[in-house]
Amino acid sequence: xxxxxxxxxxxxxxxxxxxxxxxxxxxxxxxxxxxxxxxxxxxxxxxxxxxxxxxxxxxxxxxxxxxxxxxxxxxxxxxxxxxxxxxxxxxxxxxxxxxxxxxxxxxxxxxxxxxxxxxxxxxxxxxxxxxxxxxxxxxxxxxxxxxxxxxxxxxxxxxxxxxxxxxxxxxxxxxxxxxxxxxxxxxxxxxxxxxxxxxxxxxxxxxxxxxxxxxxxxxxxxxxxxxxxxxxxxxxxxxxxxxxxxxxxxxxxxxxxxxxxxxxxxxxxxxxxxxxxxxxxxxxxxxxxxxxxxxxxxxxxxxxxxxxxxxxxxxxxxxxxxxxxxxxxxxxxxxxxxxxxxxxxxxxxxxxxxxxxxxxxxxxxxxxxxxxxxxxxxxxxxxxxxxxxxxxxxxxxxxxxxxxxxxxxxxxxxxxxxxxxxxxxxxxxxxxxxxxxxxxxxxxxxxxxxxxxxxxxxxxxxxxxxxxxxxxxxxxxxxxxxxxxxxxxxxxxxxxxxxxxxxxxxxxxxxxxxxxxxxxxxxxxxxxxxxxxxxxxxxxxxxxxxxxxxxxxxxxxxxxxxxxxxxxxxxx
DNA sequence: GCCGTTTTCGGCCCGACTGTTTTCAGTCG
Numbered sequence: 001x002x003x004x005x006x007x008x009x010x011x012x013x014x015x016x017x018x019x020x021x022x023x024x025x026x027x028x029x030x031x032x033x034x035x036x037x038x039x040x041x042x043x044x045x046x047x048x049x050x051x052x053x054x055x056x057x058x059x060x061x062x063x064x065x066x067x068x069x070x071x072x073x074x075x076x077x078x079x080x081x082x083x084x085x086x087x088x089x090x091x092x093x094x095x096x097x098x099x100x101x102x103x104x105x106x107x108x109x110x111x112x113x114x115x116x117x118x119x120x121x122x123x124x125x126x127x128x129x130x131x132x133x134x135x136x137x138x139x140x141x142x143x144x145x146x147x148x149x150x151x152x153x154x155x156x157x158x159x160x161x162x163x164x165x166x167x168x169x170x171x172x173x174x175x176x177x178x179x180x181x182x183x184x185x186x187x188x189x190x191x192x193x194x195x196x197x198x199x200x201x202x203x204x205x206x207x208x209x210x211x212x213x214x215x216x217x218x219x220x221x222x223x224x225x226x227x228x229x230x231x232x233x234x235x236x237x238x239x240x241x242x243x244x245x246x247x248x249x250x251x252x253x254x255x256x257x258x259x260x261x262x263x264x265x266x267x268x269x270x271x272x273x274x275x276x277x278x279x280x281x282x283x284x285x286x287x288x289x290x291x292x293x294x295x296x297x298x299x300x301x302x303x304x305x306x307x308x309x310x311x312x313x314x315x316x317x318x319x320x321x322x323x324x325x326x327x328x329x330x331x332x333x334x335x336x337x338x339x340x341x342x343x344x345x346x347x348x349x350x351x352x353x354x355x356x357x358x359x360x361x362x363x364x365x366x367x368x369x370x371x372x373x374x375x376x377x378x379x380x381x382x383x384x385x386x387x388x389x390x391x392x393x394x395x396x397x398x399x400x401x402x403x404x405x406x407x408x409x410x411x412x413x414x415x416x417x418x419x420x421x422x423x424x425x426x427x428x429x430x431x432x433x434x435x436x437x438x439x440x441x442x443x444x445x446x447x448x449x450x451x452x453x454x455x456x457x458x459x460x461x462x463x464x465x466x467x468x469x470x471x472x473x474x475x476x477x478x479x480x481x482x483x484x485x486x487x488x489x490x491x492x493x494x495x496x497x498x499x500x501x502x503x504x505x506x507x508x509x510x511x512x513x514x515x516x517x518x519x520x521x522x523x524x525x526x527x528x529x530x531x532x533x534x535x536x537x538x539x540x541x542x543x544x545x546x547x548x549x550x551x552x553x554x555x556x557x558x559x560x561x562x563x564x565x566x567x568x569x570x571x572x
Numbered sequence: 573g574c575c576g577t578t579t580t581c582g583g584c585c586c587g588a589c590t591g592t593t594t595t596c597a598g599t600c601g
Binding site: 060134135185257279 | 589
């Protein structure tokens, strides 16, 4: 059982407790614990062995006992007992729009409905509308919700949602009665995947704003339309929520609507202790109901005695405490990036010539770019032999003379084989400016084997960087089973850099892991792994992930000048 | 079920929208 397994079960327990009508705070406790465990880089088995389970935020005596039982036996009697009362199919139902724990229980108790298909059948046969609290409209909403559930897309990549949101914002911005408009929610926090798009507008003409929004060409169905809040489904099956407030409320509303939920709950708890109340309209003194501010987000945070918090940090993972101490990280910015150390050319499986890559890098304002084509053992990607590299270096030399203003570096992406060996002998590896080593196969090995492979690469003194360290592909492939704590420790000890791969479906290392690795002294490189010059822009998503991982420019090697960076790579 | 500068009990964020009710429960974020 790994962290994800435990988090999954705790989440399901939370949901089952909701359906059972348990006290909401009990179920919230399980969800909070699951959330914390999901983000841990350290293996929960190790945490257990070190007797530190109760140090995980949100894990107390009770939940720690549940976790211990799961880790020891692979089973949990309490979980199985709950499943007898709440069949697994029932948990799907609360994923349907307009169906929550109460209605799911109602449908199950009164009609024996225990999965989505049965619910659709019951709606079609109009057996729902006569249930208490239901009616014809509610029944139709459930039916539409089921159909959407079956077609609705899962969470989509930030890189897909971001342009769509920009497009909607641009259109709304053109109306002169819409004074301000901004993305909010997980999109503004730049989460790697997005469940729905949240947009906030400031206007003095609420209903006109709502009309304009609900009539955008991207909209396929209006789920709800109110005076200040509407929800629609777009043509591509993504939900978009829009909220409109008056201009003087914009800051408080942006704060509230950006979330995360966990961040906001914590913030409002602090407000309460100070005798204040925070909502989407402003900050208020509870006693006098006097409004203290809220036109700008900064006011909200300052009134609570803390620094304004970057949206990318608002996950309730220590940022509120840091902001209170005036101690937020000075997170790395796009303008700090001075080069890319992992770009492919047409020598292996890339699209563009070295010269074109260099010119594109120069246009981005980079000082340097490393051509890091695959090495020979990765035959499927057109891996290069020793002789190929020597000829490539000649081309690099010519291009360096011809272009100027940007330095093209000799890179390589060597493969870490099933035993942890990399392509090429030490004498040849030494001739590269930067050596990145990555795993491209043998994913099904066990945790010890996979960890040993990466550790061997880390201890190879000619390997500078471990590429896409966990190998995950969002929505397609889970990360390799790894002892990340051991890998972070070894990387910090040897001065081996860990890559943050900016490909939108990789973003590997992910945000939570970056933060933990940073805390033990690991340094990073933010690369694109671009296979065409158009993909160099993916640095934008890698950078956002770095920010979410609390990285500062000093933690990232490709924010340094060429000279400084080469020194850090051990090349003079 | 968790947690602590109101600390071992008594709290636990706050409000909009919908559809059912006729003052409110459920859902959502």
